[in-house]
Amino acid sequence: MSLRPTLDFLLYDWLHAESLAERERFADHSRETFDAVLDTCERIAREKYAPSNRIVDTQEPHFDGERVILPQATHDAHKAFVESGMLSAAQDYDIGGMQLPYTLSAAANSFFAMASVSIGSNMLTSGNANLLMVHGTEMQKEVFAKNEFAGRWxxxxxxxxxxxxxxxxxxxxxxxxxxxxxxxxxxxxxxxxxxxxxxxxxxxxxxxxxxxxxxxxxxxxxxxxxxxxxxxxxxxxxxxxxxxxxxxxxxxxxxxxxxxxxxxxxxxxxxxxxxxxxxxxxxxxxxxxxxxxxxxxPGKGLFCMFHMMNEARIGVGTAATMLGMAGYHASLEYAKARPQGRPAGPAGKDSARPQVRIIEHADVRRMLLAQKAYCEGALALELYCARLVDEQKTGAAQAADDARLLLEVLTPIAKSWPSEWCLEANSLAIQIHGGYGYTRDFPVEQYWRDNRLNMIHEGTHGIQAADLLGRKVLMEDGRGLQLLAGRIAETMARAGKVPALAAHAAALGDALQRIGTATKKAWATGNPQEALANAVPYMQAFGHVVLAWIWLDVAHRALERDADKGQPATAGRVGATDFFFHYELPKIGAWLNVVESRDPTCAALPEEAF
Amino acid sequence: MSLRPTLDFLLYDWLHAESLAERERFADHSRETFDAVLDTCERIAREKYAPSNRIVDTQEPHFDGERVILPQATHDAHKAFVESGMLSAAQDYDIGGMQLPYTLSAAANSFFAMASVSIGSNMLTSGNANLLMVHGTEMQKEVFAKNEFAGRWxxxxxxxxxxxxxxxxxxxxxxxxxxxxxxxxxxxxxxxxxxxxxxxxxxxxxxxxxxxxxxxxxxxxxxxxxxxxxxxxxxxxxxxxxxxxxxxxxxxxxxxxxxxxxxxxxxxxxxxxxxxxxxxxxxxxxxxxxxxxxxxxPGKGLFCMFHMMNEARIGVGTAATMLGMAGYHASLEYAKARPQGRPAGPAGKDSARPQVRIIEHADVRRMLLAQKAYCEGALALELYCARLVDEQKTGAAQAADDARLLLEVLTPIAKSWPSEWCLEANSLAIQIHGGYGYTRDFPVEQYWRDNRLNMIHEGTHGIQAADLLGRKVLMEDGRGLQLLAGRIAETMARAGKVPALAAHAAALGDALQRIGTATKKAWATGNPQEALANAVPYMQAFGHVVLAWIWLDVAHRALERDADKGQPATAGRVGATDFFFHYELPKIGAWLNVVESRDPTCAALPEEAF
Missing domain, CATH: 2.40.110.20 (Butyryl-CoA Dehydrogenase, subunit A; domain 2)
Known part of the structure; x- marks a missing residue:
């Protein structure tokens, strides 16, 4: 099972990534050059990353008193990644880069995260060097950044x-x-x-x-x-x-x-x-x-650092997403192969019949569709954000500024939502495997362990939530939230005309209005202690609304591209959208209740009462 | 921090466990003998179990070609447990037992589960021997069961x-x-x-x-x-x-x-x-x-086995609960000690002031109170079920039969709910520790890993849900569900008269009605494929309603015992109840939507669309 068809649909059919090649910076690029990058990364991930994912888990780094020892597989993966040129992919031609759009970098890097999220730490190296390219002196770029891009350091x-x-x-x-x-x-x-x-x-x-x-x-x-x-x-x-x-x-x-x-x-x-x-x-x-x-x-260190923050957080979100995706693919394969039990019929179970494959059980399907909805939805969101990065960097002035501000609002979601829900997907992947999923003979328990980090590093859930409700939805008089609402309204208008999606569009409208109300009520007293006491439930609801919007837009595009609705992939995208609107979006009510009432239950409880 | 005050309140103030000593079988018992058992188990758990919890994680059992090798700590813990007499605690005096009520066994065993859930497997031994005491021949009891109770085998x-x-x-x-x-x-x-x-x-x-x-x-x-x-x-x-x-x-x-x-x-x-x-x-x-x-x-094997099922499932639910509790206590201690950051004030943060302890942050309090609500609520449920086991075995005819049927309905919840929500509690415990929680220097990551098994063994979530919606709420013309509704109504009537709880009582009434409606609508077509397609969301909602009821009853009793509401423990119980009703119970709407509509999204999606 390959990630590629999903990635191709999102990049080309949904985000129109080819159109980036019309821009001056990317003028030498085309669908062909983009595909070549994806092909290379997919191959390296398959050959050098995936086979060693368990090795790097069981052979932890250790210190021999002088050096830190890593498995040979890590050295091999590093070498292959450096040779791919991906470390400097986004950089100018004149320093050896390929002037690749960030959208394509993000897509290409998703293969590595899915194959073995921890074997490489290349995003740190390129992030570090990118920062120096913006804030360093010419000498610092020459000596440090270039040697990092080259993979020497x-x-x-x-x-x-x-x-x-x-x-x-x-x-x-x-x-x-x-x-x-x-x-x-x-x-x-x-x-x-x-x-x-x-x-x-x-x-x-x-x-x-x-x-x-x-x-x-x-x-x-x-x-x-x-x-x-x-x-x-x-x-x-x-x-x-x-x-x-x-x-x-x-x-x-x-x-x-x-x-x-x-x-x-x-x-x-x-x-x-x-x-x-x-x-x-x-x-x-x-x-x-x-x-x-x-x-x-001096004194501007955090300002320089924040420059990298959005991309770093999209990177963490993508890592969480792809760990979820790896579990989804593994459990889907397992569910198609593993015989166990029989569905109950009106006359009970006929145990003389052979067992069915577990994908035939409704509850297993529910766990698979949930994973699909979480992980493919999250991937769409990450790529959407990556596309905004390109817009911010290469778009016309107003579009670039809008992209900047939209990114400010969406980044906490791009970082936090997959960290929470693609971790849940990993738990469902274990559940589908039953006892086998709990053993180290199958890969899903490792995905779940690896993924638990993403809610912590690069700003915890709590930090992201305070950033969203305490800063991002307020900044520039709430223009970021308005921009997002505008994009959502556009999707609703388009989807509202499609019978299969009209009810979802209406539900999304209600949800969006509820977010607006909750934002106002949270800040009604102007007291950050009260407003932010339930910042995490706010972020959870906000994230679910964003994902509902993303799925509705994806489903709309899928149906548009596949007018006779004949392709299984289209049925899958519409099915995941139905799932999200029926099973997930209604959850926002419970989260927003406490935001709107500035519920003081937790904050007010005396310490000695815990 | 000790579990004991919580346990004492639930056992004696809430469940009136002393009154069991009025029954013939338990006539030699009293609060004093019960406390002696709790004291002994608490001490063994503290001395022989807790210190070795990490050892049994890092020194996995291995096979040397002839024998399975376990750490010495496991041998020591086994020896101490055997010497405590707990293996045969429930048995008759004449075979060396102590005729201890199951309620007390369950409470006493919770210390071991909290200290080191995997070091012992004594519940298997006593479960196995209990089964033989019911279904075995005199010789089988004499040779096999008695040697198991004695800890020889x-x-x-x-x-x-x-x-x-x-x-x-x-x-x-x-x-x-x-x-x-x-x-x-x-x-x-x-x-x-x-x-x-x-x-x-x-x-x-x-x-x-x-x-x-x-x-x-x-x-x-x-x-x-x-x-x-x-x-x-x-x-x-x-x-x-x-x-x-x-x-x-x-x-x-x-x-x-x-x-x-x-x-x-x-x-x-x-x-x-x-x-x-x-x-x-x-x-x-x-x-x-x-x-x-x-x-x-011959041919009656499963019937004999089912005899043990309720107690085994209460055992798994208690294990899940106590792993959650261990994480709650660890993260509460950490939150009280760890300085980090400052709450935002109206004028922003004054970073010249010293950092505050993280328990002073509202979001950390939210994560602590969620853990308390999940884990102490689950413990109350498990003890309630244990009390029903005693009622079934030693109550008057009608009460015993009611207890039997209530247990049938509650057991899937007692098994599944803590497996899901006390696992979530463990994840929150990690989150409170930040990066430290993700390392093996702190115990919380192990609790989370240990707890993931509980949704799988002794009947998966899917199996429990099918049992609940497919069998338990239907059996004997739905009398089990009616019995439960009756108990809930009694609690509502009592709590409705207390101003601090009246709104919760009303909310519980609505929720209960919604469960009834959902049960009917799920089965409206009489087709198990349609009814059971969303059995897990049904069980999730059912579980949340049961826990809301348990908390309301606990809070009512806490206020009743503490008329001037002066004790921190009472504030804690009422706070956890408020939390559950504000943050958790409203979640049932999203789950029951799909049950009531017999949502076919998952079941109907073609296999190739995944």
């Missing part, structure tokens, strides 16, 4: 600290100028960093000759104090091994030491580390302190 | 086969008479069994000197054919090692061979096996075939 993002996870304002890593001439280093203003960074994915390994850490740290004021809050945060490049202006290793280690490996529930192919910066284990020039080069302006 | 239940999991009618293990004198064996009619049994918990180990397998198998007819369906199933005792009528090992192995260990996602302390019966590896008297002694009448 890899990248990390060092944000969290043991005492500062969700609360980045509490970052305590210090960066002090390194000598009187610190401004004169050709690699950027040179600082010495000291502090601990937690949850650093790919923080140490031997996959590449060097690792480029991007580190959040604070520069103390004249009294040696750190400025509270996020305003004081700056951004630094801290290479694991020192380099010169030609990008050659000088042979000296930087003062960054592995303090521990985190042993995780899943996602085990990616090393996760606690790193000590500047503890003096590897003094540079005889002096303790990790050498870091300032990126951008 | 342990027991298993061998139902499933690789091709027959949910569908027991497809059991293919054969049992043929062993020689012309097969009727004359003092241990019971002697057969030779051949076949494979899958998912056998505690199927092989060295914890005890012998293992007593209870095995479902079919006796071929005169043409050597197996009767299709469940009618052909008989029950056999198949010891791992052959024994004489004095219960001594004869020194000969029976022909039962370990064919494989299942490697599981969780619940790893309990060995799970594939066993081959009668493959000739250990011939008995020079002849292949596992020796088995018939229990009860």
């Amino acid at each position: 890899s990248g990390t993002m060092c944000l969290s600290e043991p005492q500062a996870g969700s609360s980045l304002s509490d970052v305590a890593t210090r960066a002090v100028p390194d000598g009187a001439d610190f401004q004169d280093d050709p690699l950027g203003p040179r600082f010495r960093l000291t502090g601990n960074k937690m949850w650093i994915s790919a923080g140490d390994h031997e996959l590449t000759e060097n690792i480029v850490h991007i580190v959040l740290a604070k520069i103390p004021d004249e009294n040696g104090k750190l400025i509270p809050g996020t305003r004081g945060i700056s951004l630094f490049i801290v290479p694991k091994r020192m380099v010169d202006t030609e990008g050659r290793l000088t042979g000296e280690r930087n003062d960054v030491a592995l303090a521990g490996l985190n042993h995780k529930l899943g996602w085990r192919g990616t090393t996760n580390t606690l790193l000590n910066f500047g503890e003096g284990k590897f003094p540079v020039g005889g002096k303790a302190g990790a050498v870091g080069y300032l990126v951008g302006q | 342990s027991g298993t239940m061998c139902l499933s086969e690789p091709q027959a999991g949910s569908s027991l009618s497809d059991v293919a293990t054969r049992a043929v008479p062993d020689g012309a004198d097969f009727q004359d064996d003092p241990l019971g009619p002697r057969f030779r069994l051949t076949g494979n049994k899958m998912w056998i918990s505690a199927g092989d180990h060295e914890l005890t000197e012998n293992i007593v397998h209870i095995v479902l198998a079919k006796i071929p007819d005169e043409n050597g054919k197996l009767i299709p369906g469940t009618r052909g199933i008989s029950l056999f005792i198949v010891p791992k090692r052959m024994v004489d009528t004095e219960g001594r090992l004869t020194g000969e192995r029976n022909d039962v061979a370990l064919a494989g260990l299942n490697h599981k996602l969780g619940w790893r302390g309990t060995t799970n096996t594939l066993l081959n019966f009668g493959e000739g590896k250990f011939p008995v008297g020079g002849k292949a075939g596992a020796v088995g002694y018939l229990v009860g009448q």
Whole structure:
């Protein structure tokens, strides 16, 4: 069973991805070049990623006292990915990129996430390098970003600290100028960093000759104090091994030491580390302190970081989606092959007849269709958001600005919704396998474990919800929410004319109105404590409305492309849409009740009553 | 943090467990003897179970070619449990039991499930022996059951086969008479069994000197054919090692061979096996075939087995509940200790202030209160069901019969509801821990993995739902459902008079009516295919209504006992009730919509459309 037909439909029939080739930046591209990229990634994922997914789960990274050891399969997968050119796919031709639209990158990367989500951490490397391309100096781009794009070096993002996870304002890593001439280093203003960074994915390994850490740290004021809050945060490049202006290793280690490996529930192919910066284990020039080069302006570190946030969150959403999809495909295959039981007939069960395959049981079908609705719907949403990224970057002024603002509103959903519902899909995939699903002889239990991370990293559910209800739907006088409502209204108008979809269009209209009401009522007192007390249920309802809209639009397009409704794929898309509107969308009532009433039950309960 | 106050309130204040001591069978008991049992079990769980919970997860059972090796901790826990006398707690004094009410057994066993759910498999041993006490011959009781109660031997239940999991009618293990004198064996009619049994918990180990397998198998007819369906199933005792009528090992192995260990996602302390019966590896008297002694009448095997089903399912529900409770307690402690972030105030966040403990964030409180509502509510339900078991066994005729029928209706909920919602509680416990929750440095990820089994074993969610909507609410002309409605109405009448609960009582009335309507509409066409297509959503809604009732009754009692509403525990119980009625009960609308319309979306989708 292949993902490709779904991906092709969404990209070409639904999102009209070919039309991107009409834009100047993508003018050398065409359906053919897009397909070639998809073909290559699909092949590498099949050959180098999928077969090793269990290996990276059972052979966890370990530290031999000197180096972090990863399975050979991880090295092979890394090599194949680098050779594909995907690390720099979005970059300009003149630095070796292929000027590929982000929509296509996202689609191509979905193959890797589905085959083995944790074997590679390439999104960190390209995200890191992309950030440097925007905020770095020419020298920083040349030395660091280009070597990352080439796969010689890899990248990390060092944000969290043991005492500062969700609360980045509490970052305590210090960066002090390194000598009187610190401004004169050709690699950027040179600082010495000291502090601990937690949850650093790919923080140490031997996959590449060097690792480029991007580190959040604070520069103390004249009294040696750190400025509270996020305003004081700056951004630094801290290479694991020192380099010169030609990008050659000088042979000296930087003062960054592995303090521990985190042993995780899943996602085990990616090393996760606690790193000590500047503890003096590897003094540079005889002096303790990790050498870091300032990126951008002091105090603007989070601003530079936020630049990457939307794409990173779409990346997490896509990973969650594809783990769900992997479970859906596995359980669909199992359900088509496994004989067990007989459907009850009016006269009871005739146990002399042979057993039927479990896909013939209504409840198994329900669990399959739920997975399809969650995962294919989520994939459509992620690709829609990826298309907005391209619009923001290459569209005409108004369209680009609209895309920017729509992305602001949709990103919390693109990140959170698949993290929750494609995890639920993975649980259903286990359930379909029965006892077998609970064993390590089948892949579905690993998908479920791997997927549990996605509700936590890159901003927890709670953080996303506060961002959505506390910031995104309010910003620019609510214009983002209005833009979204406009898009939804367009879909409703189109779908309302199709008999098979008209009832759904009406239901979506009601749901949208309910979201508007709930948003107003949540903020009726203007008190963020009251408004945000039920931010997560708000986000759950908002997400379900977004997904209902996405499915209605997809179904409309499927029927339009397949006028005689003869294709099974069309029946599948319309069926998933029916499922979503009958089984899922009605759930928003329960979530929005508490939002609208600013229900104080949880917030008001005294601590000692728990 | 101790479970005890919650347990004491539910047992004594709510269920009036002391009043059981007024019954003849329990006449020697009192609050003091009950408390002594709870004290002992709480202590053993704390000392011998909890400290080893991670050990049994990381040191999985393995086979050295001859024996299954378990950690020493498992041996120690087994020894302590046996010494507690809990294996035979429910039995008569004259065979060494303590004639303890089942309500107290269930409460006492909850400590073990919470401390380390998988380290022991004692419920299998006592369940197995209890079955023999009801259906076995005097000799079978003497030789097998008594040695199990004494902890010398342990027991298993061998139902499933690789091709027959949910569908027991497809059991293919054969049992043929062993020689012309097969009727004359003092241990019971002697057969030779051949076949494979899958998912056998505690199927092989060295914890005890012998293992007593209870095995479902079919006796071929005169043409050597197996009767299709469940009618052909008989029950056999198949010891791992052959024994004489004095219960001594004869020194000969029976022909039962370990064919494989299942490697599981969780619940790893309990060995799970594939066993081959009668493959000739250990011939008995020079002849292949596992020796088995018939229990009860031929063809009545499932009937004998069903006798144990309610208690086994309450056991699974309690295990799921206590895993949820363990996560709740762990995340509550973490939330009270972990500083992170600051609540947003009207003027934004003042990051110069110290961080607050995360229990001060509304969303963390929501996740804690949800866990409390799920897990303490589920515990109340399990104890309520346990109390019904005692009523069925020792109540006056009408009360006993009512209890029997109520149990029939409630058992699918007691088994399925905690499996789903206390698993969700475990996910919330991870979420509260953030990244730490995803590591093996904290216990919550293991609880989540362990708990995933409960929706599968002892009848999957789908099986429970079909049992509920296809059988239990219909049986005896729906009298079971009417009995339940009567109990709910009593609670509503009481709670309706209390201002703090009156609105909940009204909401419960509406919900109950909706269940009645949905039940009728599901069966309106009389076609089981249509009625049962949405049996799981029906069960989800039914479960939520049952839990709403339980909480309302608990809250009513809490307020009654604490007239000035001054105790934090009362505030907690009322808060959890408010939570359940505001956040959870309204979910039933979405589930019942599809039941009432007999929604065909899933069942009707062509296979190729998935």
